[in-house]
Amino acid sequence: MTFPATSKNAFVNAPSSCTSSAEGLTDSPWTTGSEQNQKLAECRSRAPSRNRVGDGESLNLRAIKLLHTVIWAALTGSIVLLPVAGVLRRFGWAAILTVIVLVECAVLAANGGRCPLSDLAARYTDEGASNFDIYLPNWLASHNKTVFGTLFVVNELIALWCWLKRARSSSANDGGTL
Numbered sequence: 001m002t003f004p005a006t007s008k009n010a011f012v013n014a015p016s017s018c019t020s021s022a023e024g025l026t027d028s029p030w031t032t033g034s035e036q037n038q039k040l041a042e043c044r045s046r047a048p049s050r051n052r053v054g055d056g057e058s059l060n061l062r063a064i065k066l067l068h069t070v071i072w073a074a075l076t077g078s079i080v081l082l083p084v085a086g087v088l089r090r091f092g093w094a095a096i097l098t099v100i101v102l103v104e105c106a107v108l109a110a111n112g113g114r115c116p117l118s119d120l121a122a123r124y125t126d127e128g129a130s131n132f133d134i135y136l137p138n139w140l141a142s143h144n145k146t147v148f149g150t151l152f153v154v155n156e157l158i159a160l161w162c163w164l165k166r167a168r169s170s171s172a173n174d175g176g177t178l
Contacts (some may be wrong), residue, residue, distance in 0.1 A: 061124035061133075068117045069135040072144075073103050079152045086159030089166055101152055108128045108145075 078097040085094035108115060121133035131141035140147070 058124045061121055064117055064121040064124070065133060065135055068115065068121070068133055071117070072134060072136070075101060076148060079148055079155055082152070082155035083158035083162075086162035089162065091159070091163050091166075094163075098156065098159075113145075 004152075006157045078100045082094055082097050085091070085097060113118075115133075120131045125132055128136050134141055136144070
């Protein structure tokens with residue numbers, strides 16, 4: 001089934017394979033000069049039937065957005081709980097929370113700084129807003145890495161400070177050194 005090239009169905013002119021190559025994007029309506037938009041255009045070109053519901057959003061896109069939001073909430077919770085674990089001297093839990101966040105950082109790094117779910121969601125929508133793939137306000141989706149990256153570093157420092165404080169107080173009680 002082919003669609004006329006309109007603003008809603010502009011993906012018909014996008015390349016047919018979703019590779020890291022930008023070859024063939026010069027005639028694409030998605031060409032903006034941005035590598036990120038080129039990658040989205042390539043992934044959108046492989047978009048299957050969209051199974052639209054109610055407001056025009058596909059069931060697949062809604063499922064991806066929901067999954068992405070649940071994962072985001074778990075990661076955000078891990079970041080927020082770090083200083084709590086430190087203050088409560090639950091350093092094993094603080095280490096587990098740190099590993100969870102660092103695994104997500106590794107996934108993002110391996111995918112060029114993008115969440116793999118964003119690439120998957122791009123196959124089901126023409127929308128270009130920062131929150132097209134997650135149920136978050138657009139401003140938060142736009143600044144997510146900056147806000148929560150900073151919060152992660154600050155909270156890690158708080159947990160580390162609590163650990164060092166405990167280590168110093170226990171070594172002072174033992175008469176030893178750190």
